[in-house]
Amino acid sequence: MQFRDILKRCGVFVVIIWLAASLNFFLPKLSGQDPVRTKLLQQAQMGGYVQQGIDEMVKIYEVRFGLDRPLWQQYLSYIGDVVRGDFNFSIANYPRTVADMIAESIPWTIALLGVTTLLSFLIGTILGALLAWPRAPRWMAWLMPPLWALHAIPFFLLGLILMYLLAFQVPLLPIFGGYSMGVTPSLTFTFVLDVIRHATLPALSIILVAVGGWALSMRGMMVTTMGEDYVLFAEGKGLRSLTIFSRYCLRNAILPQITALALALGQILSGAVLVEVIFGYPGIGTLLFQAIRENDHFLIQGIVFTVIVSLGLATLILDLFYPLLDPRISYRRT
């Protein structure tokens, strides 16, 4: 790929980051809400009596959070902070910083999403390819309707159903959390096993639903590819079935699938957030949910920004990786 194109693509990434940051900054301000005052009022209410001196407290905290300066100054320093990874303090969990809280949760989400996306993509794609191939085993066709139906519903709904069936009715797997309560995280075998047990239901909710989608689209792509002239010629060349299936059909049909993967990342993440909330899985999703409940604006903004950037990065990597697979794109006549 030409250097110019790579630069352009990275440029788009930077624009996305900038847009995300600005969106994050301006939208809440549009509502006119003052997060500090709101939070303090909330806490005062919980205290049960009318607090004296609320206004002074608000002013002090505003200075602490930098909210007393003119808007453009706030914006510039905000951008500066964001670039350095400083997302301010969490209003609800003060004095913990937003960055700290995100850093704690993000590995859980990456692990869950990474594994499930990869698995569902691979299984779904291969399944879809086989379903399109006339010489595949017969029983595979029976897999289609259930996968089809499953893929129509949101991840978290299947999560609820699985939770009921496999964690409640039949206590096979844990209902809640990332690891058993009262256990301190450590890198021991038992802990890892515990984590995997807890992650199984959330992972299954995502995988079972997503597989259907990938299988469906891959099957469609394979059918289209199998009608191409070069597949006809491949057969005319007397190539073995396996060769035609893998190198002529699969290899070509998978290209649009990968593009689809890049586009679907945002949706998968949105779905995963809700799954985490349902299962109380200690990832970004639960953190976000908590932040919304506590009206912790800085935390919400920090999370949303981090997610947008991560997704932008993942999409960028996929985009740059794609030409390696499709020689028609990477080649540029000089």
Next chain:
Amino acid sequence: MRAFYRYLGRNVSLVVGAGLLLFLIAFVVIGHFVVDVEDARALSVRPLQPPSWRYPFGTDRQGRDLLAVMVAGTPMTLRIGFIAGILGVGIGTVLAFVAAYYRGWVDTIIRGIADIGLTVPGLLVLIIIAVGIRGGLSVNQMALVVASLAWLHPTRTIRAQVLSLRERGYVEIARMSGMSGPAIIFFELMPNLLPYLAATLVNAVSSAILASIGLEVLGLGPIDAPTLGMTLYWVNFNAAMINGWWWWWMAPTVIIVLVFLGLFFVTVGLDEIANPRLRKSA
């Protein structure tokens, strides 16, 4: 007419999907006569009753009759989806046609915005918007919030379709015979796109409903409205699963599953009409 019925017989998907949706509509309509919709408000009936003849879907912790909630809430959820979906596809179609037909920098801008917008996970932007709006959302406001992002995907897909159709011969002929731009759009391109637009619309409605339910489950929806998503929010809030109140989460779950399955099958059925190659061969 008979050819129409014969086609329906072959397009099982469309029939099943439409059937599911009609069933839901019937459920809501008949429900309105059978049940007192006021009981969908909190503190109306005895709380936490499992399903019985009196309360076929049971009651929740805040004293709502869940059957009433379903009857009242389903149309709300569907309404959000339809408003957002129609708005999204409407805006998307206009933008797509403009971009695809006039090309040039107009196209670059529209396509650029749509592409960047699509990279960002929609739910998160919606969260930011919803959190930013003071005082919580009403059902209609929620529809508008969801609609604000709903046009991105339709714009992109419809634009691609228009681009591919634009190169076909009949457009060239129309242009050469002196038809003006907008006329070509309406009389030549649009009729051929209708099946595709229909499929896109159903898709958009489905996404919009998903987005709205997502926002509601996170607690950002209209707090007092008995919508399906809000019910699930309360389910989560009150740890209904662990407490064994299975009817509370089962009712909205089943209804949501039916909604999505219905919309999905309709989409598949419409896809078949739009793309004849997918039709089952003899």
Next chain:
Amino acid sequence: MSAILEVDGLRVEFEHPLGAVKAVDDVSFSLLANERLGLAGESGSGKSTMALAILRMIKPPGRIVGGRVVLDGVELSALDHEGMRKLRLAGIAMVPQGSMNSLNPVMRIKAQIADALADHGVRLSAADLDTRIAALLRTVGLRPEVASLYPHELSGGMKQRACIAIAICLRPKVIIADEPTSALDVVVQRQVMETLARVQRELACAIILVGHDMGLMAQFVDRLGVMYAGRLVEVAPIGEIITRPRHPYTKALISSLPSLEARGTMQGLPGLAPLLRDLPPGCAFHPRCTQAEDRCRSEKPAVRAVGPGQQAACHFA
């Protein structure tokens, strides 16, 4: 010379809700060992279907419903799937139509030759493979560097010749070329046809050239078969068919060819070729035939010998 390929009563049908479509209707001919046979006809006449049927590559909703194809003594319909697969390319090879898209876009040319060799059991070291591929490319007039290129980096003519290179890599006895020059300009057309001719001489194989360009046929083939509505209506040596065509359709085709000497209006062929699923009764050509009589409307003419090495399907040939 003996016949290397015998086609006897071949019938191919396509299922259609309104009735079966006879794409190939009782076609018989033989191909001699070193011969160039042309198969001409309009679009929809069934010639491409026939080519695929010989290779046993007809897919549903099409089916071979009758007839025999014998290649060098081996009856193809008796072979199982694997047996037929091995015979393709090694015994009988196709040069596909549409130099556009017949090559896998994500594989280099040499890989597409190599996998054909490999799947037919040819074991070569890497060096030997390269040598063989380079030799093949040279035979069709391509530089050896082409081997490392991807199809989209080649021009239309180069792609077509690459397809020919693949077709000859196992020295088949019969090559079926289905409209190999359809999308090419005349200069490149000539190059490709010359390549094909040279290749045929070197391999001493037989070629069936399927197409609709009568001029091309006249320059290339020894014998020509004319197809109409799924039937082989005339077969004759090329010289005979041009000067003394027997079937009315062939006569109309020949007389419609523009010539440098002729003056006056050009003769076209009135009417359209019939839809294969809606054939007229009796002789399929009778609606457009100037010699048609009552008999033609009811009785389908059988293929009869009408001269040395000449067959025609007409009541009046």
